[in-house]
Amino acid sequence: xxxxxxxxxxxxxxxxxxxxxxxxxxxxxxxxxxxxxxxxxxxxxxxxxxxxxxxxxxxxxxxxxxxxxxxxxxxxxxxxxxxxxxxxxxxxxxxxxxxxxxxxxxxxxxxxxxxxxxxxxxxxxxxxxxxxxxxxxxxxxxxxxxxxxxxxxxxxxxxxxxxxxxxxxxxxxxxxxxxxxxxxxxxxxxxxxxxxxxxxxxxxxxxxxxxxxxxxxxxxxxxxxxxxxxxxxxxxxxxxxxxxxxxxxxxxxxxxxxxxxxxxxxxxxxxxxxxxxxxxxxxxxxxxxxxxxxxxxxxxxxxxxxxxxxxxxxxxxxxxxxxxxxxxxxxxxxxxxxxxxxxxxxxxxxxxxxxxxxxxxxxxxxxxxxxxxxxxxxxxxxxxxxxxxxxxxxxxxxxxxxxxxxxxxxxxxxxxxxxxxxxxxxxxxxx
Numbered sequence: 001x002x003x004x005x006x007x008x009x010x011x012x013x014x015x016x017x018x019x020x021x022x023x024x025x026x027x028x029x030x031x032x033x034x035x036x037x038x039x040x041x042x043x044x045x046x047x048x049x050x051x052x053x054x055x056x057x058x059x060x061x062x063x064x065x066x067x068x069x070x071x072x073x074x075x076x077x078x079x080x081x082x083x084x085x086x087x088x089x090x091x092x093x094x095x096x097x098x099x100x101x102x103x104x105x106x107x108x109x110x111x112x113x114x115x116x117x118x119x120x121x122x123x124x125x126x127x128x129x130x131x132x133x134x135x136x137x138x139x140x141x142x143x144x145x146x147x148x149x150x151x152x153x154x155x156x157x158x159x160x161x162x163x164x165x166x167x168x169x170x171x172x173x174x175x176x177x178x179x180x181x182x183x184x185x186x187x188x189x190x191x192x193x194x195x196x197x198x199x200x201x202x203x204x205x206x207x208x209x210x211x212x213x214x215x216x217x218x219x220x221x222x223x224x225x226x227x228x229x230x231x232x233x234x235x236x237x238x239x240x241x242x243x244x245x246x247x248x249x250x251x252x253x254x255x256x257x258x259x260x261x262x263x264x265x266x267x268x269x270x271x272x273x274x275x276x277x278x279x280x281x282x283x284x285x286x287x288x289x290x291x292x293x294x295x296x297x298x299x300x301x302x303x304x305x306x307x308x309x310x311x312x313x314x315x316x317x318x319x320x321x322x323x324x325x326x327x328x329x330x331x332x333x334x335x336x337x338x339x340x341x342x343x344x345x346x347x348x349x350x351x352x353x354x355x356x357x358x359x360x361x362x363x364x365x366x367x368x369x370x371x372x373x374x375x376x377x378x379x380x381x382x383x384x385x386x387x388x389x390x391x392x393x394x395x396x397x398x399x400x401x402x403x404x405x406x407x408x409x410x411x412x413x414x415x416x417x418x419x420x421x422x423x424x425x426x427x428x429x430x431x
Contacts, residue, residue: 004417012116020120024102024127028136032091039323042139049076050085063273064232069240070225071177072141087139094136097147101403102126104150109407111158112373115414122410125348126403130341134316141178146400148175156189157373165210169217176222180239181387186214188379195371233277241276244283250305250392251287257304259392306385308393313345314338315395351409377404
């Protein structure tokens with residue numbers, strides 16, 4: 001243990017930080033040399049981004065669409081206006097976003113736990129996380145979305161100035177254009193902020209006002225897209241038209257907690273780009289009808305959906321299986337890496353749970369001040385869990401939560417080593 005304490009002392013020194021970021025970047029640069037093509041949703045997003053960069057609008061087969069949220073192809077379309085419209089451009093953008101994610105993980109880890117060691121250990125744990133690394137070459141929303149989520153959280157907990165609130169709202173608005181349910185994160189953040197203080201009428205009103213400013217700004221960011229949808233469809237569609245099918249594919253006679261698109265209740269709906277709004281309404285009607293007719297089954301599916309969300313990991317391997325020419329000849333190596341990733345992920349989730357238990361039981365005696373920003377990672381984890389329990393559980397949806405998971409694990413390691421050197425990073429969010 002003495003050797004570990006000495007190592008941690010060096011690890012928290014200024015000289016160790018460049019080495020830590022080098023360790024973080026090296027595998028993420030190296031994986032860019034693994035050939036992989038855009039497939040599945042990524043192929044669709046890439047095609048739409050190229051068309052949008054050429055001024056063709058958000059179309060599919062020449063027909064305006066809003067089936068998938070537009071935020072990711074919009075972002076890529078802007079990049080393609082200035083750089084080559086290629087997979088390499090997307091990969092470099094992912095790498096840069098990943099680097100920012102690393103810094104935000106380090107910074108938030110320090111702030112949430114008031115510990116330099118916790119932040120640096122969180123970055124280390126994220127640096128060697130295979131599934132996180134595996135997403136770098138892929139045309140997937142997860143990396144960019146995670147950066148927006150972390151950025152919005154960082155702004156709100158690190159700076160109490162009122163002018164920060166609209167900036168955070170812009171980030172969350174951009175996140176909504178990728179995942180519409182991102183709006184739910186804002187009340188969770190301010191809920192934690194409120195619990196840190198005495199819960200009284202004045203503090204409740206302050207928290208609600210600040211949350212309202214952030215939510216209103218986020219909605220203003222989304223509004224031009226919603227107006228576009230009203231112009232196209234003749235009805236208000238906030239972000240996308242896939243909500244009904246998402247509900248139905250998780251709630252049908254074949255439902256098992258996972259995404260079940262092959263159930264007859266789903267496949268019997270004739271789907272075209274032209275009738276997507278009608279499909280959305282019909283799918284939502286069928287999904288809600290099935291839930292009302294099968295309330296016990298719907299309730300029984302909830303833990304299965306949560307299990308499917310959190311139990312497996314390593315889904316990036318599937319996209320390499322679909323898109324990498326190396327996969328066929330090296331399937332065993334890819335699968336072995338996925339097994340290793342699953343073991344590592346399991347340890348992280350165990351650490352996440354143990355850290356939560358210790359943070360609750362080893363802090364000050366029961367009082368309102370017992371709650372601090374350490375609760376934020378658990379609130380963020382609650383957000384996709386609640387959504388999955390209604391719709392369906394898919395492992396990729398926990399990807400944006402994993403930086404918060406490693407923050408808690410970083411604190412746990414620092415506590416275990418016994419040399420948690422507090423740096424006094426107080427977090428003045430909504431005081």
